[in-house]
Amino acid sequence: MKRKAYDELLAWKSGKTRQALLVTGARQVGKTYLVREFGRAEYSRFIEFNLATDDATRESFAAARDPEDLLLRISVAASEAFVPGETLIFIDEVQQCPNIVTLIKALVDKGEYDYILSGSLLGVELENVRSYPVGYMSELLMFPMDFEEFCWSMGLTEEAFDMVRESLRKEQPVPDYLNERMLGLFHRYLLTGGMPDAVGAFVRDGTIDNVRRIQSDIRRFYNRDITQYAPKSRRLVIQEIYRLIPSELNNSTRRFKVGDISQVKRYSQIEDEFLWLSQANVALPVYNVEEPKSPLLASKERKLLKLFYSDVGLLTSTYDKQATLGILGGLGVEGRMNYGGVYENVIAQELTAHGFVPYYFTSKKTGKLDFLIEDESGGVLALEIKSGRRFRSHAALNKALDTPGYAIDNAYVLAQTNVERDGKVLYLPVYMASVLQRPRLV
Template sequence: MLKRKMYDKLLAWKSAPKKKVLILLGARQTGKTFIVREFARDNYPNFLEVNFLEDEDDAAFLAGADSADELVSRLSLIAGRALEPGTLVFLDEVQRAASNIVTLSKFLLDDGRFDLILSGSLLGAALEGVTSFPVGYARTERMYPLDFEEFCWATGVPVSIIDKVKTCYRDKKPLEHTLHERLTKLYRQYIAVGGMPEAVQRFLDGNRDLGAAREVATDIAEQYRFDITKYATGRKLQIRTIFDNIPSQLSKENKRFMMKSVKQGATYERLDDDFAWLVSAGVALPTVIASEPKYPLARTKVPEKFKLYSSDCGLLLAQYPQVAAIEVVSGEGDANFGAVYENVVAQEIKAAGFPLYYYHNSRKGEMDFLLETGEGTVIPLEVKSGKDYKHHVALNNLLETEEYGIECAYVLSEHNVSTEVREGKPVYYLPLYMTLCLSLERGNDLEGVKLEEVSFDDWT
């Protein structure tokens, strides 16, 4: 069973003094339904699940309720038993009834006897009806693929080792060479497997079978294409073309998504809704240009200029030839796989709770990412897949520009921790596996997560 951080967020929601509807969003197959079922089994004496995608008749039946009592009666009829107070009601794939779901949810919330979780995926703008709750009625969480820390939990990395990595991150001190090499190897495996729960489970069940994980990722990518064809009415061709072009656009030198790759003469204004569909579906991660690396970054963002990353590195790598995965896992990917390394960092940054920004200036150069910390500062972050990881002209240019007020910078690579002073400011060279520490910059590290203690010698 895969341990997920979302479980602790569900616990926090349940124990909050003011009851709210929980809205759980995210791409298909990221584990939303599974985590709710596990949470219900552990924390509620009674549980009722209605899937609006699979049980269309039940969904329509519920939508006809015009009061709280009527809704509870209809839910009881669906369950085949009385709906006891304290029951967790789970309405899954609610985008199928977006126009009715707010009313239904308010009925249950105002009734006060039941807890309610709504979950939805895909269908883009259809989710707007799901999230249009009055202020104070709902709490929204988004489910992502497993991040690297969750992948470490799944593969048996001891809690003490993860804590050691976080300590070294805080102190900017290198790890022991053997441990560093082992974590670097594990991170390469994570890039190839990705964070989709089924892919991770197949990887583990098959004694770390990378081929089985790649097969799952390929199937999920194909399922996404099918969903686009089925649900993206009127715009399916453009949306699918954008989805299929993500790997090739990231392989370019500047990686910015070019509208002409979708259709000659296309503009952002014409394709805006198509990109929004993929983003709302949780399938793609846009990283927008900020013209100045200064807080707040939203002040100078340019929405029509962006890179478009895949929501999962395993899905991205599955769309490249198989030799690419082999070279990444073996450590031979080097500079030719910069897009893959950037993609995994993008999803780690997003999962850590940061908005995604990058910087580009024709005179100063380009930075892969900009982190906006909880303290109101900006940290430039560069991702290096080759051996020349200490060569970064653009980063030096940002550090020497006093008006930007940048205090330090991060460079992520496969090398161990080190520090150098550039333009009078520290540049911290960090191993890629320390992306699991990025949430510390926001002060939202999960301290309540309890895992079985394993010794380093037992870690296999």
Template sequence: MKRWSMRQLEAWKENPRRKPLLLLGARQVGKTWLMQEFGRIHYKNVVYVRFDKDESMRQTFEQDYDVPRLLDALHVRSKVRIEPGETLVILDEIQECPSALTALKYFCEEARDLHIIAAGSLLGVAEHTGTGFPVGKVDRVYLYPMSFTEFLDATGNAVYVELIWRRDWQMMKLFHTKLVELLRTYYYVGGMPEAVAAYAENRDVVMVRQIQLALLEDYRNDFRKHASKEETHLISQIWKSLPSQLSREDKRFIASAVEPGCRAAKLRGPIRWLEDAGLIQLIPRVFRPEIPLQAYTDAAFKMFFLDVGLLAAKCEMDADVLLEGNNIFMQYKGALTEQYVQQQLCAECGMSPYYWSAEKAQAEVDFLISHARRVIPIEVKAERNLQAKSLRSFCKRYSCKLALRVSMSGYEVSEVRISDGPSCPGGHVYSILDIPLYSISSAPVALAEMISKERD
């Protein structure tokens, strides 16, 4: 397998001002494999410590933060000489040794020339639970489940990755049926590396589902093991409510859907725990689409799952749906499609999406992004029907000049003219960039090209 996050690790390695690196992400997204593969490719040797299985190293780090002593202990334990630039020190499952997490601060201050990378499944939780987190003393990379293009590469379809990255719309049109078929499969398999590997090896969707269900059970066990007793019940109830939250027409998170009569304030702690564990992503609502978007959010939000395949498993979606044409894209009122787009915007495009809705939810734009100092609305369509009343309403109301629409249709750039009226004196013209769902990773460059042409 290849992970595109390898490029971020390579950039970290070459940065002369590097700090110890924290690799963040949910359980089983591939952090250990990525660190070890990075070490294998780019370093002469690797020192690997896994704190959940090495009691002696836990005790070593719990004694004090004497950096020379810690380096000597790592050398003796691994029988590897630690050389700056030549050795990668990997501290895995570091959440099991809070003292090792704190020690990263001292490595940063006293051994900046060493290349140290740490990872753990619940580091986000540790940051907010009183652990001595090395704030300001570490660099960070967040690892998501495998994106659609990573899935294509892993399953022997790298040729289509090149088409998407080159934005070869003509060739994509020729292979549209095949790309849609692969996207259907990705909705089912998702991006968890173990599930992708099982599918890549033998195309066994039954095994894929078994792996997904086991992962979901592991996450439930984490609630019981790592969350407080007071929060465990509500965390489980939020987790249980996710499919129903996402399958409504209005996907805004509703506290009473977790438990009848439940207030949002009661759920803040449990929601934060799930977010810190990397199991959910919150997309805030923007009441005024201006830059910076974060400054114009209110209390409303949508809650998304960490992976489209795990969401399909949690919804108990049967593998037969893979044989039923494109119905999968519209399942659960388009929930899987919106989940897919959100996942790719974060993992592949490196974007932080928001959403917008009008008063009384009369109109809603699925996502808003900030790109090239502009606010770009994104409309997600799970079918070929390209009617976009909410998008039109948004562009008219805020004089938006460019919008993105992703759907089952092909690439097209069109101009929309809104006639003069009381709410739009003089009328308004805006452009819509239409791209296929499977090419969402090309959106940042495609949008930048359109903006550049406007300026020319």
């Protein structure tokens, strides 16, 4: 499966100045597979170690006293000889042996071999590692496959997305045949999400049962990770927060109600638990701001947040199949389920993967704005997400645009529609969130 992160690996290889690469991200997002493909294609020698499955190698590396000792142990454990300038050494599940991160600096400085370290929960496990080698290690944070990558796996060409980007730039409708195709793929993406194994099963079978089995297994892995890695005093609360996310997103405000957690009354009691899930990259927090004006971070309210799953397919797989029937038709509301939370989850996921830090805004006077983001120049963009047919009704957005003192530069409504400008509001097909991209700082 083609991944955008491959280009970032190539950029690291060609542009690095004696830097190792740390590939982070939640479990099952495709880190190992991508690095393996990269190593085999771009190097004449690719050496791989998995510290979660190879006990002898893990114990040997953990016993290393200094960088030279670690390199010796790596060479002994390797299945083939190293060639200076042509060898990539890949150490996977490095959280099992965090001392490697502190020893890698001297090895990288020699410049003989390239090093990639990878693992899950690194934001949690490596938080307190001493002597983190600043300047000697770049970091690549991987996410589940975004909608564009999913479409590639389904056979859609890159040229199709070029047309979508051009339609957004010119504020012109996407051709009907392409808009219909993209909306159909988007509805399927809501069910499959972007976990590579789940996408692969869907591409292979065209049905949902194996996809949901894989998604259930991944959620089970995440719960096991909480049991294994989270502090003992917090494990049960972290697990409860993670399990509550689907029901919290099914309420009208999407806001996570702290009072729904057993024996918890104040956010301050469980702030670290929310932070753990975020650092483990299995949940995406979106915080409220006191006012919609730049810089958004300056008015962030830590006690008010919406919490999303890192992958929309993991969310929809928690609901029974009958409840998700309306997703395929894009009906928005079907029977007892409102899909607003599902749509907001996928938008939060896309925005985060594309370099934005999303916020939301709510007030008694104005109402609720689903998302606020800042572009590279600091301009504020308001996004309203509509899962149903009544997407032209957005009173809160209208009030915010007309309120003196607010500083919203652009306003988009993402819905089951095509591109259309109506005064200050630009209506976009919901899948166009996939082409919103914050340029990376070089």
